[in-house]
């Protein structure tokens with residue numbers, strides 16, 4: 001049987017549901033299809049089950065894209081306050097964790113329920129377990145062959161997300177469809193992802209798995225992030241590493257400031273005066289986690305009683321620890337990445353509406369587009385904003 005709708009949205013994730021709600025509120029008939037067995041799986045697993053649904057400090061500067069200006073228009077027209085108003089309308093309790101990050105008090109399930117309730121209120125149909133086999137453009141619009149028959153739609157919105165977490169339904173579908181219609185795809189890679197070490201670089205740190213620095217600063221070129229760092233069995237993780245991973249590529253020089261809040265050189269000089277007989281590695285173990293201090297001493301500084309070090313030597317050690325090279329070999333990949341960098345080239349899209357400049361009536365929103373946010377609620381805000389931008393015109 002053949003179904004006819006105004007708007008067909010492929011992907012019942014954050015962006016697709018927001019687009020459907022916005023279009024439904026304008027009186028458009030909307031069908032949302034998803035091949036997974038339930039909608040919004042990434043919303044459910046996000047923010048450790050509490051969904052970091054936006055960030056109070058959203059600006060275009062927190063997004064990585066081939067065109068840093070592209071996200072401006074949509075972000076300006078659907079702001080964190082707009083989404084917060086929706087959350088408050090549904091009486092969902094939330095709190096600011098840190099750095100403007102807003103989380104649900106109880107569960108990310110409430111955000112998904114809110115979106116599905118909003119869909120139902122404007123008669124948006126959401127169908128799951130329904131893959132898309134083929135998409136054709138004809139004079140009247142789009143003809144889409146799905147697992148449940150053919151759907152005809154005036155507008156087709158691709159909201160199928162990126163490649164991260166394949167076990168949650170991620171697929172390269174959106175990129176293939178974009179290519180089919182002549183769009184350029186910028187190389188995709190895992191973002192917001194732990195980095196791996198190999199060979200001797202891994203051996204140096206392998207037995208430190210579980211050691212954490214509450215605040216470190218990871219730097220690649222001029223870009224740096226200050227947050228927690230964690231040593232893992234395969235490499236390094238923690239928020240400062242996840243953030244820098246979106247700017248790091250194999251071969252790039254990664255530096256870590258192991259104590260960004262305090263001058264290590266000054267501290268060591270003071271300690272030498274206070275306890276001249278103490279061993280260097282034990283002293284360092286009072287500033288940094290003990291196992292890490294021990295390892296760093298073995299790797300580069302040996303260890304003697306503090307009184308045997310000159311000022312300049314201690315300051316030099318401090319400088320090295322403020323700019324410590326860690327040679328990463330790769331990332332954990334899409335299996336654990338929170339996002340996919342790259343994607344549908346924004347050159348082929350209108351920044352006001354997300355509509356294809358090549359095929360009228362075709363739209364790309366959310367993570368499938370080459371716009372990727374920092375850790376901290378920025379990716380959902382892009383999903384809401386780009387979904388809303390398309391929803392206003394489809």
Ligand code: FAD
Nearest residue numbers: 011013014015035046047052161169173366367377379380
């Ligand atoms: P998605 O939410 O991924 O939705 C895409 C949908 O399309 C999916 O339901 C999928 O099943 C469906 N689909 C895919 N292919 C097909 C196909 N061929 N046919 C039909 N349907 C298809 N961001 C934040 O801002 N805050 C957080 O707290 C946060 N936590 C995260 C935690 C984890 C573990 C992960 C992996 C990501 C997290 N993110 C977070 C990132 C955020 O989830 C994504 O950026 C966001 O979900 C992207 O929205 P989207 O609608 O574009 O794609």
